[in-house]
Amino acid sequence: MNTILVTGGAGYIGSHACKLLARAGYVPVTFDNLSTGWASAVKFGPFVQGDLLDKAALAAAFAEFRPIAVMHFGALSQVGEATRDPGLYWRNNVCGSLNLIEAMAEAGCADMVFSSTCATYGDQDGVILNEDSPQYPLNAYGASKLAVEAMLRDFGKSHGLNSVIFRYFNVAGADPEAEIGEWHQPETHLIPVMIEAAAGKRPALIIHGTDYPTDDGTCVRDYVHVMDLVDAHLKGLEWLRAGHGSRVFNLGTGVGFSVAEVIRQCRAGTGRKVPHEFGPRREGDAAALVSGSTRANDELGWRAERSSLKLMIEDAWRWYQTGGFSG
């Protein structure tokens, strides 16, 4: 059987991965506690409602479904929340991953594709980031992901665990067929917040900080379409199954856009202007995070074909108009 255990499969990126896995002939089994995900996002394979902190639930899922590999998306991922409550992030993201990795070792499952983040690099003054750049996370979210990267390396040495680690830059957009999309409550990410403001669901988008050392003073990020991102995961899975061993890849386009530029482009994607106001910096934010790597292109044959800002905003807007998830 081609079963893949997908932690966080009810969440934004995990649900898109399940859609692509199912399309490629795999059976994606979602393992998710629904703390931030949605049962109605699980449409492409079986669903186990379980928590990564519950070792018995993990062991039961491995025994029942016997996955050949794991895609590990299940994590908390908000910089602001992580800065306010680091313990929550260390417990959930680090202890949860340790339980998962140990459950894999016990079940004899040796391949994992892991969601890491460019937040592990921290702020490096406009330096273009590649996989060998030093990692100095600025917040507990990045620190928790960096700790799991180290854990994967250790279990690689001791237990033969193979991992493809993807360090995501900023993920945006939605399934172009609008079956699934990004739906957080409350929403904190730039593009969906901007869309809510454009739709009149919130009075204004607050720009967090205008005095950064960037061209227009707002933070610069490298945005990747979620469909491109999960396509890389499929390629990462094939890489592991072909026996190429553990590897780290950045997933970004190499092009950065400031918050102000993203707002300007909203009009092209939605036909609407975004009411916005200027606010203070958000603690934990780096001024600029842009990938300087072509490793995923060169070694996995990955192309970020859908990752124009216009398409990401258009797809997110189409999804928003479906009314999103509930329950």
Ligand code: UDP
């Ligand atoms: N941002 C903003 N207003 C918002 C949400 C985000 O100005 O309501 C900024 C945020 O400070 C960061 C960028 O947009 O510079 C991307 O933030 P997001 O939370 O989407 O992703 P992150 O970079 O934190 O992973």
